[in-house]
Amino acid sequence: xxxxxxxxxxxxxxxxxxxxxxxxxxxxxxxxxxxxxxxxxxxxxxxxxxxxxxxxxxxxxxxxxxxxxxxxxxxxxxxxxxxxxxxxxxxxxxxxxxxxxxxxxxxxxxxxxxxxxxxxxxxxxxxxxxxxxxxxxxxxxxxxxxxxxxxxxxxxxxxxxxx
Amino acid sequence: xxxxxxxxxxxxxxxxxxxxxxxxxxxxxxxxxxxxxxxxxxxxxxxxxxxxxxxxxxxxxxxxxxxxxxxxxxxxxxxxxxxxxxxxxxxxxxxxxxxxxxxxxxxxxxxxxxxxxxxxxxxxxxxxxxxxxxxxxxxxxxxxxxxxxxxxxxxxxxxxxxxxxxxxxxxxxxxxxxxxxxxxxxxxxxxxxxxxxxxxxxxxxxxxxxxxxxxxxxxxxxxxxxxxxxxxxxxxxxxxxxxxxxxxxxxxxxxxxxxxxxxxxxxxxxxxxxxxxxxxxxxxxxxxxxxxxxxxxxxxxxxxxxxxxxxxxxxxxxxxxxxxxxxxxxxxxxxxxxxxxxxxxxxxxxxxxxxxxxxxxxxxxxxxxxxxxxxxxxxxxxxxxxxxxxxxxxxxxxxxxxxxxxxxxxxxxxxxxxxxxxxxxxxxxxxxxxxxxxxxxxxxxxxxxxxxxxxxxxxxxxxxxxxxxxxxxxxxxxxxxxxxxxxxxxxxxxxxxxxxxxxxxxxxxxxxxxxxxxxxxxxxxxxxxxxxxxxxxxxxxxxxxxxxxxxxxxxxxxxxxxxxxxxxxxxxxxxxxxxxxxxxxxxxxxxxxxxxxxxxxxxxxxxxxxxxxxxxxxxxxxxxxxxxxxxxxxxxxxxxxxxxxxxxx
Numbered sequence: 001x002x003x004x005x006x007x008x009x010x011x012x013x014x015x016x017x018x019x020x021x022x023x024x025x026x027x028x029x030x031x032x033x034x035x036x037x038x039x040x041x042x043x044x045x046x047x048x049x050x051x052x053x054x055x056x057x058x059x060x061x062x063x064x065x066x067x068x069x070x071x072x073x074x075x076x077x078x079x080x081x082x083x084x085x086x087x088x089x090x091x092x093x094x095x096x097x098x099x100x101x102x103x104x105x106x107x108x109x110x111x112x113x114x115x116x117x118x119x120x121x122x123x124x125x126x127x128x129x130x131x132x133x134x135x136x137x138x139x140x141x142x143x144x145x146x147x148x149x150x151x152x153x154x155x156x157x158x159x160x161x162x163x
Numbered sequence: 164x165x166x167x168x169x170x171x172x173x174x175x176x177x178x179x180x181x182x183x184x185x186x187x188x189x190x191x192x193x194x195x196x197x198x199x200x201x202x203x204x205x206x207x208x209x210x211x212x213x214x215x216x217x218x219x220x221x222x223x224x225x226x227x228x229x230x231x232x233x234x235x236x237x238x239x240x241x242x243x244x245x246x247x248x249x250x251x252x253x254x255x256x257x258x259x260x261x262x263x264x265x266x267x268x269x270x271x272x273x274x275x276x277x278x279x280x281x282x283x284x285x286x287x288x289x290x291x292x293x294x295x296x297x298x299x300x301x302x303x304x305x306x307x308x309x310x311x312x313x314x315x316x317x318x319x320x321x322x323x324x325x326x327x328x329x330x331x332x333x334x335x336x337x338x339x340x341x342x343x344x345x346x347x348x349x350x351x352x353x354x355x356x357x358x359x360x361x362x363x364x365x366x367x368x369x370x371x372x373x374x375x376x377x378x379x380x381x382x383x384x385x386x387x388x389x390x391x392x393x394x395x396x397x398x399x400x401x402x403x404x405x406x407x408x409x410x411x412x413x414x415x416x417x418x419x420x421x422x423x424x425x426x427x428x429x430x431x432x433x434x435x436x437x438x439x440x441x442x443x444x445x446x447x448x449x450x451x452x453x454x455x456x457x458x459x460x461x462x463x464x465x466x467x468x469x470x471x472x473x474x475x476x477x478x479x480x481x482x483x484x485x486x487x488x489x490x491x492x493x494x495x496x497x498x499x500x501x502x503x504x505x506x507x508x509x510x511x512x513x514x515x516x517x518x519x520x521x522x523x524x525x526x527x528x529x530x531x532x533x534x535x536x537x538x539x540x541x542x543x544x545x546x547x548x549x550x551x552x553x554x555x556x557x558x559x560x561x562x563x564x565x566x567x568x569x570x571x572x573x574x575x576x577x578x579x580x581x582x583x584x585x586x587x588x589x590x591x592x593x594x595x596x597x598x599x600x601x602x603x604x605x606x607x608x609x610x611x612x613x614x615x616x617x618x619x620x621x622x623x624x625x626x627x628x629x630x631x632x633x634x635x636x637x638x639x640x641x642x643x644x645x646x647x648x649x650x651x652x653x654x655x656x657x658x659x660x661x662x663x664x665x666x667x668x669x670x671x672x673x674x675x676x677x678x679x680x681x682x683x684x685x686x687x688x689x690x691x692x693x694x695x696x697x698x699x700x701x702x703x704x705x706x707x708x709x710x711x712x713x714x715x716x717x718x719x720x721x722x723x724x725x726x727x728x729x730x731x732x733x734x735x736x737x738x739x740x741x742x743x744x745x746x747x748x749x750x751x752x753x754x755x756x757x758x759x760x761x762x763x764x765x766x767x768x769x770x771x772x773x774x775x776x777x778x779x780x781x782x783x784x785x786x787x788x789x790x791x792x793x794x795x796x797x798x799x800x801x802x803x804x805x806x807x808x809x810x811x812x
Binding site for chain 2 (some may be wrong): 030106
């Protein structure tokens with residue numbers, strides 16, 4: 001099975017935070033974007049990005065966990081946190097290079113994207129609700145294709161202009 | 164933000180106790196859960212800057228049923244707290260900030276807040292509504308609103324960190340732009356997620372149309388609410404909210420909003436694609452593009468400043484506010500030329516006011532002027548309106564180059580326009596200082612009948628919908644309780660759709676204008692963005708959203724009734740402060756100077772028709788026709804008994 005991740009088209013992303021709201025509502029049953037497992041970043045004036053777990057090989061968050069609360073599925077590469085074992089020490093958050101793990105507010109438990117495997121019919125809700133279709137849930141090879149095609153188009157336009 | 168960094172920040176603020184020496188740290192006594200209606204927190208802050216007293220107040224249980232939220236709560240607060248005779252710039256003026264029940268929930272385009280006070284520009288009720296990230300964050304901090312009284316003895320800012328509220332020294336922020344202020348406070352709190360609403364130098368220096376800015380591009384623009392903040396020595400309000408926002412039925416809301424988000428991207432929702440600036444060419448073609456201070460209705464440079472051209476050449480990104488699927492914010496970045504490095508979010512109204520209205524056909528210059536308005540903190544519409552008036556005075560020889568402090572203020576001189584925007588925002592020089600008083604006061608000071616072409620009503624510079632060729636729109640501008648503004652009734656749409664003859668008036672116009680006002684008041688109280696109104700093709704959907712959020716089942720008509728009550732109370736506030744029928748008239752130009760071009764044939768507002776239309780409006784509203792004061796009967800019907808006792812005729 002090819003590994004899928006949630007990716008964000010920064011040209012399309014508007015920074016509306018709907019993904020954060022929806023994630024918290026679906027996975028925590030609460031309206032509070034601070035409980036989201038996907039995080040929006042805005043760098044003024046025009047850059048926007050939504051980020052969630054990249055499903056690394058040999059993830060640092062897993063290595064950092066002293067309580068053995070973090071597990072990774074061998075096939076899907078999904079990272080999960082055992083809520084009973086996690087004591088909220090935050091080392092996993094420190095170690096993640098992308099800053100996509102976060103700490104719960106009411107309960108001190110690390111939060112990480114599980115692509116809604118138990119909610120929203122198993123489909124990532126953020127992708128479902130994204131109003132501008134900036135988010136997609138795709139195998140990384142698809143992204144390679146897309147990027148390559150976009151580059152080809154840019155090249156072609158350049159050639160057309162010259163002619 | 165994690166629990167760690169929050170604790171860290173709290174410790175830091177304690178260690179800086181000398182800064183917040185007199186401020187009071189308060190814990191909420193009661194849990195917000197106990198409030199009858201969901202969507203609200205049931206709490207608001209009441210802060211007196213004179214004695215630095217901070218109180219957490221319970222929201223009265225009956226307010227949602229009577230006043231909805233947003234401008235409803237703001238007008239009620241103003242009515243209860245600002246008695247007759249209070250000067251708008253005195254410590255006795257009260258400015259309140261409110262969200263509605265929808266802010267912070269999943270309802271689309273709902274992270275909005277309003278600021279309400281007695282307006283220094285119009286001496287009437289004044290308010291503006293802004294999107295961005297401030298409204299939802301305030302709700303998550305645990306408050307529906309903030310009421311500010313008094314005046315701090317030196318420049319301060321307010322930092323609301325959930326239950327910890329501090330009045331902090333802001334002397335290091337003096338003279339900083341709104342953008343710098345936002346960045347500096349975030350840096351000071353070591354947290355990018357802090358939200359800041361601030362004023363620039365214009366607010367500090369009491370420019371009467373200063374705005375309040377959050378998220379850099381979103382403003383409480385109209386009526387000079389930033390000036391009121393400045394008069395209170397309040398530089399900014401910063402927020403960090405980490406609490407959950409509760410709704411009556413999250414499950415159904417989650418299901419229903421999905422389609423609403425999609426609808427925000429629907430075929431009619433051009434706001435998030437081409438953007439409102441496409442109206443430049445639409446207006447030009449229809450000969451309603453008010454040019455050079457409303458003297459002509461087509462602009463020879465329209466193509467050069469068209470929305471189409473702007474989109475193609477200047478817009479670098481479309482941004483959205485929190486919880487918004489529309490994404491209307493067209494951010495221009497200027498990469499070359501004399502305005503290189505400029506960043507400005509330009510919508511139709513700003514583009515028009517600093518462009519065609521001043522005869523300016525240079526998109527880069529307009530973007531620069533918008534950037535200066537945003538950073539120094541003035542309302543783009545009033546700024547453009549005032550400058551256009553000054554340009555006409557200059558053209559007529561009323562102002563010499565000496566009077567203008569050396570500016571060659573010809574229509575179309577984009578360099579003079581941009582420089583004047585800067586001078587107004589910084590109150591630099593005698594001439595710019597006078598213009599900072601607004602076109603009405605500047606015209607009265609200048610004399611020589613210049614008031615006749617100061618295009619304002621009640622002191623508020625008018626918007627892009629000209630009076631003479633859009634007369635139902637004109638009526639809505641005049642009855643508007645905050646001065647000449649199109650967003651209080653939307654009655655200009657009748658002229659766009661040719662529902663009535665747009666070159667004349669009659670007794671049929673009162674009802675649609677008043678109904679529009681009630682409808683828009685409801686929208687501004689809930690608060691949802693007007694750009695999302697088209698997605699509610701069935702208005703009962705709004706009533707359903709209300710039910711899912713608050714738990715109260717009702718019909719849209721019930722909400723409209725509340726809108727009517729709020730608008731009428733706003734009118735009562737104006738009556739208390741001396742405004743009557745005489746203030747509901749257009750500037751003389753609209754009655755005295757007919758427009759003539761290929762479409763406008765002797766287009767002018769006829770005074771006798773105006774009186775008939777105005778009569779029909781008062782009659783439909785149940786207000787006295789001679790004075791415009793609401794009758795006792797009307798006020799009692801709306802359950803506004805204290806207003807009936809104080810004012811009713």
